[in-house]
Amino acid sequence: MCDKLSYGEIYAPIYEKYTTVQGKVAEVDETVAFLERYCSRGSALELGIGDGRVAVPLSERGVKVEGIDNSCSMLQILAKRTDLIKAWQGDIGHFKSEQRYNMVYCVYSTFTLLFTREAQIACLRSAAEALDHEGVLVLELGVPSLDPLVGGQKTTTARLVDDENTILNVTVHDPLNQNLVSTLLWFSGTSVRRLPQRVRYVYHQELDTMAECAGLELAERWGDWARGAFTERSERHISVYRRCSP
Ligand SMILES: C[S@@+](CC[C@H](N)C(=O)[O-])C[C@H]1O[C@@H](n2cnc3c(N)ncnc32)[C@H](O)[C@@H]1O
The missing domain is CATH 2.20.25.570 (N-terminal domain of TfIIb)
Known part of the structure; x- marks a missing residue:
């Protein structure tokens, strides 16, 4: 069963048009090129996979992509687009994966749709557990503008x-x-x-602290998918975490 009031169920009918007018479709090649470096010919898990805006082109480059989403409508759109991707209905705030991935990623500020601190930390813990030894977690988040x-x-x-x-x-x-x-x-x-x-908005430093609680440490932070510097003017960041060394 899907919650009719969830983000995915509300946005699914207009998602492609919405992401197009927001410039998110236009930037997808750059997004995929960035992500592929961490999982080339390997495996990746997308949290909040949506209609596969990023996952579909990433899988077409030879990455074995899997995904989680809590919206039935989004998952139906994804299934119509491709049969290369295994995706299942679940809550990214509380998930368990038997499989280990080279990369777990969550883009387009989807992480902030978890609107409690507890759910955000639980998500980071689950993501850390789903990484293989050398695996990375990549998060794209907007910088809060209050x-x-x-x-x-x-x-x-x-x-x-x-x-x-x-x-x-x-x-x-x-x-x-x-x-x-x-x-x-x-x-x-x-x-x-x-x-x-x-x-729930979160600044990058709080994110780093939550990630540390989940056994992750910051490896890289960028201001855009072209690996531009993250500065005081940046409107978003792309943060790459690795599991803390024992
Ligand atoms: C902003 S969209 C991003 C979709 C896709 N990743 C993209 O970049 O175009 C957020 C996605 O996360 C899903 N989502 C939101 N909260 C979720 C949750 N708690 N568990 C699983 N999926 C969730 C929504 O259904 C939606 O598909």
């Missing part, structure tokens, strides 16, 4: 305006839980869709 939320708890930002689409984001900040509760309003032609989501 400026518009300071002093008020609500903001409205335009995410995209073009001839066909207006996408607005309305967010309420729950500082006690580091949660951002938002609704994306997507006006397209004469129709409007409401797309709610809740995330």
Whole structure:
């Protein structure tokens, strides 16, 4: 059974169009080239695999990709796209894998959809256990941008305006839980869709501390998929963790 209110069930009908207008489809070759270095001709597990935006081209390069997602609709879309990938329904906050992988990865800030600290740490623990001895965990996360939320708890930002689409984001900040509760309003032609989501934002240093609790240490951190430097201006980071040496 799938939770009709989960991110995946809400976004699945428009996911391809959404990721296209957000530029996530255009950057996928760079994403895959980055990831392939850690698992060339080997194995990888994607947490929150979605419609296979990244997993499908990665598997086409000869990596044996598997994936977990809690959305039946996303998994159905993925199954229609490929039979190269084994994917199953599960919660990335609590999963157990018998298999060991060269790489476990979680991109597009999917990690923050785990909106409690406990679920995030549990996810990192499960990911660490699923790595083989030399394996790496790769996480892509946005850098939290709280400026518009300071002093008020609500903001409205335009995410995209073009001839066909207006996408607005309305967010309420729950500082006690580091949660951002938002609704994306997507006006397209004469129709409007409401797309709610809740995330727990996390800064890179807290992420490193949580990863250490899970037996992982930071190996690399980049500001983009082209391996650009992570700086104070970066809007996201790509962090690569290895298991701590005993
Ligand atoms: C932002 S999308 C990313 C999809 C894909 N990885 C990509 O990069 O295009 C987040 C995905 O994670 C899934 N997801 C969210 N929370 C989850 C959870 N607790 N357990 C498993 N999957 C989850 C959603 O169903 C959705 O497919």
